[in-house]
Amino acid sequence: MFVIIIEFLLEFLLEFAGDLFMDLIIHGGSRVPWLNRAATRVLFALILFGAGAFIGWFSLLFFPEAFVRSESLHGISLLVTPVLAGSAMAAIGWIRESRGRPAAPVENFAYGYVLALGMALVRFYWTE
Numbered sequence: 001m002f003v004i005i006i007e008f009l010l011e012f013l014l015e016f017a018g019d020l021f022m023d024l025i026i027h028g029g030s031r032v033p034w035l036n037r038a039a040t041r042v043l044f045a046l047i048l049f050g051a052g053a054f055i056g057w058f059s060l061l062f063f064p065e066a067f068v069r070s071e072s073l074h075g076i077s078l079l080v081t082p083v084l085a086g087s088a089m090a091a092i093g094w095i096r097e098s099r100g101r102p103a104a105p106v107e108n109f110a111y112g113y114v115l116a117l118g119m120a121l122v123r124f125y126w127t128e
Helices: 002-029 033-038 041-062 077-098 109-126
Strands: none
Touching: 002 041, 002 077, 002 109, 041 109, 077 109
């Protein structure tokens, strides 16, 4: 049981690191005025999903095996870790706003979830 918890924690940390990486990129890109007007919510979600898929693919170079290897819990990472990563990104956005700083669009539950789901899907299909 302890091993499964550690595996979930590793999966979450990897997806959260990907979310933080995108957060840094978006905060830098938010200073470009035409980028804010051109990116609609759906397009931005698709971009985040693609970025998550790329980060998931890139993570396969370093972590080629699935973190959760239990046959009875196969695919559970598609449900649990995106929810945890989305919640963590929403918490980061809330903390930034409570300190008077603007939150990036990825710092809400939905966009954090979409990014982490892209990562989780790639890792689900291409890990051993």
